[in-house]
Every structure is written in structure tokens, then in C-alpha cells.
Amino acid sequence: MTVRAFRGEIVSVPHDPLTDPQAVRHDPDGMLVVEDGIIIDRGAYAALAPRYGDVPVDMLPGLIVPGFIDAHIHYPQMDRIASHGEQLLDWLDRHIFPAEKAFADRAHADHVAGLFLDELLRNGTTSALVFPTVHAHSVDALFEAALDRNMRIISGKVLMDLGPDGLADTVDSARAQSDALIRYWRGKARLGYAVTPRFALTSSEEQLQAAGQLLVDHPDVLMHTHLAENERECAEVAARFTQAADYLDAYDRFGLVGDRSVFAHGIHLSDRACARMHESGAGVAVCPTSNLFLGSGFFDFTQAARHGLKLGLGTDVGAGTSFSMLHTAGVAYQAGLMRGHRLDPFRALHLATAGSAALLHIADKVGGLMPGQEADFVVLNPAATPLLARRTAGADLAERLFALQILGDDRAIASTYVMGERAAC
Template sequence: MTITAYRGEILSLAHDPAEGEGAVRHDPDGLLVIEDGIVVARGPHADLAPRFPGLAPEAIKGLIVPGFIDAHVHYPQMDRVASHGEQLLDWLERHIFPAEMAFADPLHAASVARAFLDELLRHGTTSALVFATVHPGSVDAFMAEAQRRNLRMACGKVLMDLGPEGLRDTPETARDDSEALIRRWHLQGRLTYAVTPRFALTSSDAQLAVAGDLLEAHPQVLLHTHLAENTREVAEVAARFPDAADYLDAYDRFGLVTPRSVFAHGIHLPDRSCARLAETGAGIAVCPSSNFFLGSGMFDFAQAEAHGVRLGLGTDIGAGTSFSLLRTSGLAYEAGLFNHYRLDPFRALWLATGGSARLLHIADKVGNLSEGQEADFVVLDEKATPLLARRTAGAGLAERLFALQVLGDDRAIARTHVMGKCAWDRDQPGLPS
């Protein structure tokens, strides 16, 4: 039995602030007690310290928050971040599909997986829902590296039998490969499998049916795909599925809209789709960085909130331009304001932690640093840059948090802890992860 403790300012969200009062849990002088990687006590230091006589907590300078949870990101695309000149469909053809073909090589996949997970930890991200490629070995490489680091991650082989030559499977290999990967990785340690059709245009009806069969046969896996990201994409889906009521319905008819379904983007949705998402419990990973970068549009937070759609936050590397969920939170505010929605900084933190945890069905494990949860947390330094230090000096909690979201990035991540153990220390960058 190993007990560690940390004393400092602790902040988390118990639930989505849009769902009612009492969401913010803030301990200005808090104590976080961890036993074998699990939070066993958290609260005001003055109240908890007498329960643990002789315990000498480490004093933390900075704001302790739950580890960030990226609800949509592509690890094979990290080397194509900042690829110039195209919107979604042309960007995929020109930049992404050629890069993903290299993942037929397991050694290349393993090398990228290591670099990718290093970046996540450096940016304070401790859990993520991750696209691999069509190659089963790309999942093996990612899962093996995530397991080595004891990270809570979800990933799956991409299904795309209508993809380009050299990046294409079949309905039969999609089923067989996915079944084998589920047996190998699903619920092994802190890992979860995600059935991952790329999007409606890259899978035949037969393959979409296979995806639905996999979800039915394995009710604990996730469904991870894209939805209504780009206007040209939406038009082409409508042409491909003329009998579907809308883009979401094209998935729904194959059994892909479930409580465990995570749809990235959702920025061009009719009200019918939002109502159906809320009815089923499916949710949207909001990805403002990539939506800006590809010129796709702005997510409508007010529409989603009116329908009660579950939301999380994703960086969408490599169309997204930053691994930082702090920065992504600031961009979400900017996207919301475009449609006259003022995203509260506490709700933004919820989306990057507990909201994404709920989408990934791991909210009982991580997301709010409550007693019984796994001790994944981040220490934020609001003095990381001279400008941040000036902006946060003397400010209240909400103002400090908002400044971190708008002005912060990886420099504001002082430390990242996984199951209570330090996996990244800004002042000791050579620390093994």
C-alpha cells in the first residue's frame, strides 16, 4: 500500500454547469490523498489533515485540476499538423491519406505513438479517444505504448472500404480485424476499444452494417466517427443516402447511434439530429481548433444546450493545431461567441475533463478528482508566462481560469500525474513517462 498526498488549490466540476448549480468544487487550501493510484480523500486541508496523522503532503504551487480528456484526436496525423491550403475533403486527399499509408509499417506506428503520447502528457492530457489508421498494427502500436504508461485510452482500427488505394479494407477484414483487436485490447488495464468507421462516405453500406454488428456484439465498446463537419461533406452524404432524414440518420439506420457513440464536430446539424442525439444519449466531441483551421464553421453551443446534447472537447490533431486542451477551451469560447453563446470558463473546464469523461463512459474512473476516482491530475501554472502572470495577478478564480484558457498552452502545464505518479514535469523534462 502506497499513500501520497498533495496540498494546494484544487478545482474540479462535479457535473455540467449547464445542468444546474453546485457544479464547482473548489478547495483553495485543499488536500488530495492518494492510495495505490486512487483518490481516497479530497477536501479542505484543515478538515482532512487530522484524519491522516503523520502524513506529510507535498506542497503544490499552482492549480490542481483533473487530467484533461481529449474526446477526439488522430495520433497518425500529428506529423501533418499545419498542412496548408485545403478544406476537409481535399485536405484528407492531399495531406492525410498519404501520411496514414506509412502506418502499414509497425515500427513507424510505434515511433509515432511514443511521440504522440509524450505530447499528450506534456500538454496535460491523461486520457483520449484516438483514431488510429486502417492498419490493425496501428492500433497494436498505440495500445501497447498506452498500456506501458498505464494511461486510460480508447482507440480503434479505422474502417474504410471505400478509401483510396493503399488505405482500404473490406467488410470482411473490418469485422475480423476488429474482433481480434477487441479480444486483444478491450478492457485490458485502462484501455477501451472503439469501433471506428472514418465517416459515412468512406464505408459501404455493408461495412456500416458490420460496424453496427460489432457494437451489438460488444456492448461495452465505443463508436467513434465524424459527423457534419463540412458543408461539402454534408451535401455528399445527402447524395449518397437520399432516403436518410439527415447525416445522423445515415448512421442511425445501421445501429450506430447509441449511448456509447461519440461523433466528432456536429457543426451543421438540424434540430432533428440534436433531438435524436439527446434521446439516445450519444454525444458530440466539439473541435473548435480544426473547425477554424479547415474553414468548416462554428459549433452551435446554444442549439446543443437547448436539446440537452452531451458534449466533450477534442483537439482533433492534426486538423487541430494544438495539443493543448487549455487552448482548445479558449477557442471553444471564441466559437461560441460567434453565435452569441458565452461559454463559461467553468463549463469549458468541464468539457475538457468530466464532460469528455462522460462521453467516453469513464466518468466513474476519471474527470473530477472525487473520492474513488483514479488520480490523474494536472498542475497549472498561472504565472507560466509574463503575460499570464500580469493578467492573473489579484484576479478571482473564474478570471484566472479564463486567462489560462485563452492565454495558456503547454507552458502552463507544470506537472502531469497518472494514477498519482508524476508522468511529466516541466522542470524535469527528461522524466520517464
């Protein structure tokens, strides 16, 4: 057994500050004790050091926070980040679907998957819920690359039998390939599976029904899709699913709304849909940079709080404009203000860590830097740039966190640790 310790200023937000006034855990001079990749103790250095006198201690200058957890991102879209000129549906046709067709080549998928995961680690993201493509081997490529890096990654073959030529599967192939992938990858290392219909418009009713059956057959997997992102998209869903009460109901009719369902965006939600999500235990991955970039709108944090929705934070690259969860948290604050909500910096950190972990059903494993959890953490440098250094000098913890979220990016990531080992990124 290998035991090592890390000393520095430690902060995590294991619970939602919106509902728990004691949510923030802060150790100004703290110590994390890690055994074989698992945190076995945490607290003030002065209190813990005598107990672990023979354990080597690494000094980590900066601010130690949990590894970021990206609740919604597309790895095949990384090369189309910053693609100009369209809102959602036209953007997909013009930029994204052509890029995803290239993943028919397994070698291309392998190459991009490795670059993608390295970019996550470089930005301090150690866990993520990831969209691949319709190609089954795009999942294999991502999972194999994640195994090499010991990352906690959840993904699943995209289902889209109404997709364009070169990206359309069938009801039968989607069901068979998804089932085979689940059975092959289930329980391997730190990997998880998600049944992944792209969105309501790219699947037939028969395929949505098959997706629901996969969830029945494999109750341990997640369900991951898009919901109420763009007004034109919402209108087209309403025109097609005329019997549905709203967009969420178009999924609910096929058994796709449950406590393991993760819906990206959720900008244009009815109160009925919010109430149903709360009742079911489903939640939303908020994607502020993507919502702004595609002109989709601003997530309503006030409505979500009123209904008690589970929330996480996602970059949604490639519509999202940065892999940085710090930057994404900063834009979430700005987007919230557009609807009158002032996102607290501690809650923003919660959403980017433990909140996303709860949404992805991995909160027992990561997100809080608590004993028993895996030792995924990031060291932030509040003086990474001259402006950050000036803004954070003498600032209290809340001000430093907020400055990092507004002014920070990959440059503020001093180091990333996965299971207690520094990542090579």
C-alpha cells in the same frame, strides 16, 4: 499499500454548470489523499491533515485540476499538423491519406505512438479517444505505448473499405480484425475500444452494417466517427444516402446511433438530428480549432443546450492546431461567440474534463478528482509567462481559469500526474 497526499489549490467541475449551479468544487487550500493511484479523500487541508498525520504530503504550487480528457484526436496525423491550403475533403486527399499510408510499417506506428502520447502528457492530457489508421497494428502500437505510460486510452481500428489505395480494407477484414482486437485488448489495464468507421463516405453500406453488428456483439465498446463537419461533406453524404433524413440518419439506419456513440464535430446538425441524439444518448466531441482551421464552421452551443446534448471537447489534431486542451477551450469560447454563446470558464473546464469523461463513459474513473476516481491530475501555473502572471495577479478563480484558457498552452502545465505518479514528459 502506498498512501500519499498532495496539497494545493484544487478545482474540478464534476457536473455541468449549465444545469447544476453547484457544479464547481473548489478547495482554496486543499488536500488530495491517494492510495495506490486512487483518490480516497479530498477536502480542506485543515480538515484532512489531522486524519492523515503520518502520510507524506507533496506541496504543489499552482492550480490542481483533473487531467484533461481529449474526446477526439488522430495520432497518425500529428506530423501533418499545420498543413496549408485545403478544406476537409481535399485536405484528407492531399495531406492525411498519404501520411496514414506510412503506418503500414509497424515500426513507424510504434515510433509515432510514443511521441504522440508523450505530447499529450506534456500538455496535461491523461485520457483520450484516439483515431489510429486502417491498419490493425496501428491500434496495437498505440495501446502498447499507453500501457507503458499507464494512460487511459480508447481507440479502435479505422474502417474504410471505400478508402484510397493503400488505406482500404474490406467488409470481412474490418469485421474480423476489429473483433480480434476487441477480444485481445478488452479489460487490459486502462484501455478501452471503439468501433471506428472513419465517416459515412469512406464505408460501404455493407461495412456500416458490419460496424453496427460489432456494437451488438460487443455492447461494452464505444462507436466513434465524424459527423456533419463540412458543408461539402454534408452535401456528398446527402447525395449518396438519399433515403436518410439527414447525416445522422445515415448512421442510424445501420445501428450506429446509441448511448455509447461519440460523434466528432456536429457543426451542421438539423434539429431533428439533435433531438435524435438526445433521445439515443449519443453525444458530440466539439473540436473548435479544427473547425476553424479547415474553414468548416462554428459549433452551435445554443442549439446543443436547447436539445440537452452530451458534449465533450477534442483537439482533433492534426486538423486541430494544438495538443493543448487549455488552448482548445479558449478557442471554444471564441467560436461560441460567433453564434452568440458565451462559454463560461468553469463549463469549459468541465467539457475538457468531466464532460469528456461522461461522453466516453469513463466518468466513474476520471474527470472530477472525486474519492474513488483515479488520481490523474494536472498542476497549472497561472504565472507561466510574464503576460499570464500579470493578468492573473490578484484575480479571482474564474478570471484565472479564463486567462489560462485564452493565454495558456503547454507552458502553463507545471506537471502532469497519472494515477498519482508524476509523468515523465
